[in-house]
Amino acid sequence: MGVAKQHRSRTPAEGGPVLGLRERKKAKTRAAIQQEALRLFREQGYETTTMEQIAEAAEVSPSTVFRYFPTKEELVASDEQDAFFIEAWRAQSADLPVLQALRLAIRETLEGLSPEEFGAQRDRDVLMVTVPELWAASLGNVTQTMRMISSLVAERTGRPEDDTAVRAISGAIFGVILNTMLRWAQDPDHDVAEDLDQMLAHLDNARFDSVAPE
DSSP: OOGGGOOOOOOOOTTSOOOOHHHHHHHHHHHHHHHHHHHHHHHHOTTTOOHHHHHHHHTSOHHHHHHHOSSTTHHHHOOTTHHHHHHHHHTSOTTSOHHHHHHHHHHHHHHTOOHHHHHHHHHHHHHHHHOGGGHHHHHHHHHHHHHHHHHHHHHHHTOOTTOHHHHHHHHHHHHHHHHHHHHHHHOTTOOHHHHHHHHHHHHHHTTOOOOOOO
């Protein structure tokens, strides 16, 4: 699919708030710090990399690093891409079934990543599954992601989040995403975008997408 080669500029959702210069500068600084941290973690190891080294690589002060990321774990656990996925999901046509809307939203989100952002995503996945002390942070991410999926499915179908059908399809979607991310962490050449799309298509063909708006 050539995911990382199709990067396009990120823009706020229509009608959404436009970030001012100060907010854009903060977002750029935060992203730069995290990307440098992930690079250092990959090159010299998570445990041996210090916050001071990260600050030097990102050309900021250590206090700036701590201001954006109070703990070392958050440099890995924090994921800024969720907001873009949610925006892409909500932008899909209201008459699309859940899984079709999801596939399009995931595709648009991944295609919007720059090569640097795409690489950072894989670095995060690898660290989450290979560094024991990051498992706790990983569990928090897992819980947050599951809640996000359930909330979005419920929102799109007009059903409550604890509805059995919503929970079933949300769990199936989450299982596909987790399975694909684990494979990607083990194989850097794994086409995560294509794999996600094909596996979600299998769910669709298996009629898991029986949740429709009431």
